[in-house]
Amino acid sequence: MISFIICLAVLIGGYFVYGRVIEKLYGPDDRQTPAVRINDGVDFVVMPKWKLFLIQLLNIAGLGPIYGALAGAQWGTSVFLWITLGTILAGGVHDFSVGFMSMRHDGASVSELTGLYLGNVMKTVMRIFSVVLLVMVGTVFAVGPAGLISLLIGNQGGTGLLTNTYFWLAIILIYYFIATFIPIDKIIGKFYPVFGICLIVMAFGVAIGIFTHGYTIPEIQLANLHPDNTPIWPMMFVSVACGAISGFHATQSPLMARCCSSEKESHMVFYGAMVSEGIIALIWAAAGSAIYATTGGLTTGLTAMLANGQATCVYDICTKTMGGFGIVLAMLGVIACPITSGDTAFRSARLVIADWFKIDQKPYLSRLYICVPLLAAGALISQLNYGVIWRYFSWSNQTLAMIALWTASMYLYKNAKNYWFTAVPATFMSAVSVTYFFCAPECLHLSTKIAYPIGIIAAAVFLGLFIRATLKEHDTVSHFKMMHHV
Template sequence: MVTFMIGLVILIVGGMAMGRLCDHVFQPDDRETPAYAKQDGVDYVPMPTWKNALINLLNIAGTGPILGPIQGILFGPIALLTIPIGNVIGGAVHDYFAGMICTRDGGAQMPEMVRRYTNKAVFWIYDVFVCVLLLLVGTVFIYTPGDITATQVFGFSGSPTEASTWIIYGIIFAYYLIATVFPIDKIIGRIYPIFGAILVFSAVGVFAVMVIFRYPLVEIFGNWNTPSFNYGDYFWTQNFFPIFFVTVACGILSGFHSSQTALVARTIKSEKDGRMTFYNMMAVEGFIAMVWAAGTMALIQFTADQGGISMVFNEKAGTFQYMIQKAGELVAISPTSVVGVVCRRALGPIGGAIALIGIIILPITSGDTALRALRLTIADTFHIKQDNNFRRLSLAIPIFILVAGILVWAKFDPKGFQILWRYFAWSNQTMALFPLAAAGIYLMINGKGKWAWMPLLPGTFYTFICASYILNAKLGFGLSWPIAYVGGVIVAAIYLVLVIIRGKKGGTTPEPTVK
């Protein structure tokens, strides 16, 4: 538990210091925000800070800060330190500058921000990229909560041939359509506070139980190979760089977040609300990721014999399999099912059920705003007015037809979801490189070049991570790790040089729409 507590101190103290530094660099002021200057009762709606903060937290906290850490903790206790460090200097910085620049630039969405501070070629690449990713996010976050609800709440099989599976999908689908089209304060703004309370309960509840009952955790300064699982061997054989950082996206850094902070940029009342809404909420997500990583490690240490989880290597699949004790036998479960085991072990049947509801809510509250962001992105790109329900529906319906098609394919193809998730995970990290580059250029153009390292440090690091991963992956170029690492370094260097060159060119800073 010592390593976990050190990580928690890093997250809290480091987050407070870095958050203040972000404010010092950006210098939020009292100018009129887009929520007032463009108030339309639909997307530009002034909302209180606490509500914006909860909305942003639930937007960004999908299944990423839970499923990612559940798998990433196999790398050992280093995860309990890497998550908060990466969060403080990477993910929270990314979210802050993305949200604040979009606010100051009149509520611009991320493609517009990228266009203003890079060039048209990069803009079109990013625009296509973000639309594809948001489409995948919407699909994944119908599939995941739908299956959890079917199998762990109602006890159905979750089979694609069962009517119950598609009824549950259909209910989530219908909600997404409503949340995508109707005013943000009428739907999202009213129900998210309830969801937020359940989310906080599940994370804080599991954390409290771990501390009170002193759940067994492996320490960073001890032997990582234990009778329950050899974390040390896993660390050295599974390529911590880049696999861990692709596996644990949300909680450390996620490109999807910038699309969500851009949405909230249209509803904050004052720029001075930005640190709480953008930076601090990412720090809260880091806490959630740490809790689920630690909770999973504790269950592995308990082993299935004591109501926890045992890790068994599946030679056919070439990966470790999560196993639980059921009717006296070891039964394989998915990472998604680990969530239920953690909830019930820590919080009991009633508390576990409430927490499980929170886990189901997490992806739903990201999927709805992902599709809303997709509608707004397409509308902004092609200058399509969204001033009435008919126009919003006309744009939303084709999007939902595509989502339905991908969902059906992923459900019926035995490897469909696995392929879908892998592309989603890598794309999610790659997407972050664009707003980080734009933020660095923004700072240089505005005479704050000495602070450009803040977004460029994580931007360059993750360029190496994303490049080396796709160069090695079978879904990518299939190169050996040594070649992939060299290629990753070269691509990262090119990224850094191009951003600096663009920033030093300067030029006229695009005037904010509101002043």
């Protein structure tokens, strides 16, 4: 219990202390933002800071900090440390960096930012990588709710078309098309703050229920408690993505960067939303650790419940901690939250493609040309195995975070700022991503004796290449200044 309270306090303190350090590092000022300067009434629309915070939270979170935290809790309470430190030192920095850089570059998507600071090759890689990732995310967040809605109606005695998963999948994809196509302030700006509040209420309801129903949150243990003996490194660091650091956030932050009226809103909107997500993840990890019994020092109870489906586990926890009210929140959460993240995933994909091919998004037809193929691709991908899509999303998600952090590092270097605030987490995430690729079952599935040293060496190589690039550019600039002086 004490460990949980300390981690919660550190997260809150991290927002006020380390978040301000990062804000001072980037130095927001009073220049006009893209929302004010461009203001096209579609994607560049000024909205209040409180609303931007709630929309950003919902966009980056959805069910990520719930499902990911529960999956991470299978390794034991060591997950508390990753959620806490990952959020403050990596996730918050990552989200702030991309959001701020986007504002400095006319609301540019993460792929365009990567091209500006890491070169055209990486820009092309990120364009393809981010679009594929976003379509996968949008598809995953359509298939899950569609299946759950049809199941719930069937359990209530419903029959016919209303119990058909494909019917609900079609409905969700049609909604995605509408939300992706119309101006951001019409649906997303009006209704998503409400769902953001529901996500927060749901988490705090669970937290209060843990205490009032007599559950005890165990203290942090660094031992591996996973029943299958799955290694903590790097598996837990990939499973708990949205609750610590997630590359998907790099695709979402530019959405709100196009709606901020001041750069000084970055601390609350980007870093603040990430810390809030970390708090939500910490609460759900604590719930998974407290409610389900361990057997022989292993988290067998939680793993068994998750085997019945993540939505089932969420429903069970809400019921045990909040009763009937919890059931309503659980249903709202596992259905509405993924849908609201899925549509912004497709919207982000539209913007990446628009930036890529320099397509003005103010005309209706221009948006149609992009939206229709994107949703068609999502419909095709939805026919693939859900589990396979999710596993590949997990790895590509953390790889995108790694690239975004290296991009931020180069931005800071070129602006004569202390780039170690981003270079250190970038190096860490490089080790996570490469190690996972070599040892994960859905990837190369090599022994950890091989994957671990490869991951460490790869991270060191990436850091070395970055330092070499900064030295090379420094020499070029020095030579130019000398010649100019002469």
